[in-house]
Amino acid sequence: MKVKDRSLGWAGRFVLFFLLLLGLGKEDVCGQVKEYASSNSRGIRAWRQILGGAGEVSNPPSSIASVVTSGVIGQNFKADLKATTMTIPILNIGANGEGWVEFTFSEGISANTQIYIPFDLPTSTGVNLDLLNLVGGLLGLVESNIVNVAVYSGSNEITSDVHKDILKGLDNKFYFLVKSSTALNRVRFRLRFQTTLLGINLGSNLASTVYDAFYYSEVTACSLPLSTDLGRTMGISINLGDVVKNPLYAIDVNTSSYSEISTGALAVTASAVQNIYFPALSETTSTLKLRLGITSSGLNLDLLGAYRVRVFNGSVLVQSFTLQAGLVNGLDLVGLLGNGGATTVSFPVTNGAYDRVEIGLNTTVGLNLAASTLRIYNVTRNSFVCPEPPPTAGLLINPVCVNTNIVSSEYVDDAAFATDGDFDSYASIRSGTGILLGLGGQSGHLEVKFDQTVPVDKTTYIRIDYDETVLKTLLSGSLGNTVAGLVNGLLLGEHYFDVKLTNGGTNILDVSSIDSFTAGAGKVRIVQDKVGRYYIAIKAGVPYTNIRITDHTNAVLGVLAPDQFLNVYSICYDASSEICDPTFSTSYEGTGITLDLLNLGSNGVQNAEHAIDDNENTSSKINLGVLGVGASMSQFIYFNSLSPKNSSFKVRLAIESNEILNVDLLGDYEFFAYNGSTEVYRRSLAGGLLNGTNILSLLGNGDTGTLTFRPNNEFDRIEIRVNSVVAVSALGVTLQVFDVNRYGPPNSDCPDPDFVARTISNPMIRSRLKSN
Numbered sequence: 001m002k003v004k005d006r007s008l009g010w011a012g013r014f015v016l017f018f019l020l021l022l023g024l025g026k027e028d029v030c031g032q033v034k035e036y037a038s039s040n041s042r043g044i045r046a047w048r049q050i051l052g053g054a055g056e057v058s059n060p061p062s063s064i065a066s067v068v069t070s071g072v073i074g075q076n077f078k079a080d081l082k083a084t085t086m087t088i089p090i091l092n093i094g095a096n097g098e099g100w101v102e103f104t105f106s107e108g109i110s111a112n113t114q115i116y117i118p119f120d121l122p123t124s125t126g127v128n129l130d131l132l133n134l135v136g137g138l139l140g141l142v143e144s145n146i147v148n149v150a151v152y153s154g155s156n157e158i159t160s161d162v163h164k165d166i167l168k169g170l171d172n173k174f175y176f177l178v179k180s181s182t183a184l185n186r187v188r189f190r191l192r193f194q195t196t197l198l199g200i201n202l203g204s205n206l207a208s209t210v211y212d213a214f215y216y217s218e219v220t221a222c223s224l225p226l227s228t229d230l231g232r233t234m235g236i237s238i239n240l241g242d243v244v245k246n247p248l249y250a251i252d253v254n255t256s257s258y259s260e261i262s263t264g265a266l267a268v269t270a271s272a273v274q275n276i277y278f279p280a281l282s283e284t285t286s287t288l289k290l291r292l293g294i295t296s297s298g299l300n301l302d303l304l305g306a307y308r309v310r311v312f313n314g315s316v317l318v319q320s321f322t323l324q325a326g327l328v329n330g331l332d333l334v335g336l337l338g339n340g341g342a343t344t345v346s347f348p349v350t351n352g353a354y355d356r357v358e359i360g361l362n363t364t365v366g367l368n369l370a371a372s373t374l375r376i377y378n379v380t381r382n383s384f385v386c387p388e389p390p391p392t393a394g395l396l397i398n399p400v401c402v403n404t405n406i407v408s409s410e411y412v413d414d415a416a417f418a419t420d421g422d423f424d425s426y427a428s429i430r431s432g433t434g435i436l437l438g439l440g441g442q443s444g445h446l447e448v449k450f451d452q453t454v455p456v457d458k459t460t461y462i463r464i465d466y467d468e469t470v471l472k473t474l475l476s477g478s479l480g481n482t483v484a485g486l487v488n489g490l491l492l493g494e495h496y497f498d499v500k501l502t503n504g505g506t507n508i509l510d511v512s513s514i515d516s517f518t519a520g521a522g523k524v525r526i527v528q529d530k531v532g533r534y535y536i537a538i539k540a541g542v543p544y545t546n547i548r549i550t551d552h553t554n555a556v557l558g559v560l561a562p563d564q565f566l567n568v569y570s571i572c573y574d575a576s577s578e579i580c581d582p583t584f585s586t587s588y589e590g591t592g593i594t595l596d597l598l599n600l601g602s603n604g605v606q607n608a609e610h611a612i613d614d615n616e617n618t619s620s621k622i623n624l625g626v627l628g629v630g631a632s633m634s635q636f637i638y639f640n641s642l643s644p645k646n647s648s649f650k651v652r653l654a655i656e657s658n659e660i661l662n663v664d665l666l667g668d669y670e671f672f673a674y675n676g677s678t679e680v681y682r683r684s685l686a687g688g689l690l691n692g693t694n695i696l697s698l699l700g701n702g703d704t705g706t707l708t709f710r711p712n713n714e715f716d717r718i719e720i721r722v723n724s725v726v727a728v729s730a731l732g733v734t735l736q737v738f739d740v741n742r743y744g745p746p747n748s749d750c751p752d753p754d755f756v757a758r759t760i761s762n763p764m765i766r767s768r769l770k771s772n
Helices: 009-020 131-135 138-143 333-337 415-419 468-475 477-487 695-699 763-771
Strands: 032-036 039-048 065-070 078-088 093-109 115-119 123-125 147-153 156-158 162-169 174-180 184-192 205-211 214-217 232-234 259-262 271-277 286-295 307-313 316-322 343-349 356-362 373-383 399-401 406-410 427-431 444-449 460-465 495-503 506-512 524-528 534-538 546-553 564-574 585-591 604-606 620-623 632-638 648-656 669-675 678-684 705-709 717-723 734-743
Touching: 039 065, 078 184, 115 147, 115 184, 131 138, 138 147, 138 162, 147 162, 147 174, 162 271, 174 184, 184 205, 259 271, 259 356, 271 373, 286 307, 286 333, 286 356, 316 343, 343 415, 356 373, 406 415, 406 546, 415 427, 415 444, 415 564, 427 444, 427 546, 444 564, 460 546, 468 524, 477 585, 495 534, 534 585, 546 564, 585 604, 604 632, 620 632, 648 669, 648 695, 648 717, 669 705, 695 705, 717 734
Parallel strands: 065 093
Antiparallel strands: 032 214, 039 093, 065 078, 078 093, 078 205, 093 184, 115 174, 115 205, 115 214, 123 205, 147 156, 147 184, 162 174, 232 271, 259 373, 271 356, 286 343, 286 373, 307 316, 307 356, 399 564, 406 444, 427 564, 444 546, 460 534, 460 564, 495 506, 495 546, 524 534, 524 585, 585 632, 604 620, 620 734, 632 717, 648 705, 648 734, 669 678, 669 717
């Protein structure tokens, strides 16, 4: 399965960042190179207390600060910094210490390059304080000049247009990020004790450890975000962690996890934001994509206007949006974001390149955001050099799909992906029994609408992902009701889904997977295509426009049950009526089978999709095993158009048997053709002859052979059935089905290649051939 706009994939994203931050020298990792400094230096300084940090003290005592380095640059370098406050003897003045370590890049660093300095957050001794809350978060360490970085070009410090921030990476480490609009070659990290904030506590000190400084070369506008701040607030004085929660979840590998910005504690005119960083600038024109969700009891357009998205080039604002300006294929943004799920929202950035995205909200007078939480699942961007992957086409010849018409959705992630025309993107309908999903035992649903009624002779295919065990059970049709007992009746009941069809508000059909769609009388079933993908196949026999799919999780799983999902990829029918269209799907079912017999061996139909996969070396296997007398097993092959009356179909097969194949055993194999649900053709292999072919000679030694059938009626479905009529029937015999193909009449574009037209004048011979 695929979720859109992840150019490296989430697994690739994790591997990339993990390797880049391990300290691998100048090794090339996924096209990005980590460049380290060529040398380093260190030192200490002291500043007068009474001047609030101004006024440097000459020749400070060595005890006021210290820097101890070890290891090798680019491998295991680290510098332990300490700074304290003390009264300097002789001068009799109070002073604050500073320890610094400087990294020199002999080849220089070009302008607008992000430089990363890994470090440990300062710890204090001799003074009891919560440093981060004291200074107002990570950026407060910089603004208070406790932790800071200076950049230099030669001996000149660069002081204008320098962007600084403290971030957290996917490896859970802290990084001081600095970026200058001017080229540079030296970067100095410093730790300073500040009595204006920490108080005059003689003997107290701050300590931090600094590691290898580096920057990335060969990063591009296609690079994924690698770091984030921990959030920022304005106009509020509470713990930042109560407002911005789990910030790393917005850039991690888990597509179901998210950071949260909660508004309940925010006062009027307050704001809270999270900043996410890309390692390189975008192109000047690009599309920013945010996968978001909002939990709110009363989301409306006014509330959407309180959510803000801004993009920056370092510290320079490039463009600003409200969430109202976001685009989701012209769909109702309020409805999608307020349904309890996640939605990917696009923002066209046209004002220039950016490498920082700020996402958050501003509370204003008259807006009640107390019950709202913004969830950030992931952030990506596309542009000319980094285009979206082209939509994947499905297997239907002339598909007519639901496009943009989402009638209703609740607890659905990426609802628009079910209607975006991409065969491999999907919406996730969620359900849960308790607290893990925060659903309180809720069921999710997605309802869509075709522009026109679905023709009565067409099958709608809804491609899905689901619990694999449940899907395999449902693929077996009515046999699934027997298989459901394998886990004490809970297999189909613990997680199930409903399908409801309506036309102009009138209920047409309402079925559930909990009983293998029994109420549909064969109108709804699960099928597989030639590569094994699963679909809900609906052939209602009456017109309809709307399809509503609801996912349920049974309370028997308990309140701590894991998340449950039904992924919906596309909803289409095939408008093609060409007789030469290939087979599309398959399923199977059995009769006269008990649970005890089904548990024995590899009975049933194995690898059903191999019968239609266009691979001459693979086959499905229909096996009655040791099942009792009177049992049968069938595999169905489906076409999306009716054949003409004088069409044919060919089955390439082999019979594996522990006994010598004989005429009696051949009578247990039957082949059917159907027009919809109406049987129009039935042919047994009894007698050993088919169209003049001696079947025992063709298949008697376990060899593979091709049989041709001519129903002389229109058909769109084929059944291959194995029976056990008597005790010595097909028990212990496996029928292998390698290929099933349909052919048109001689004047069609797909005539039977083996058909030879003959003219027989004798009516008695014609009659005998016809009956045979």
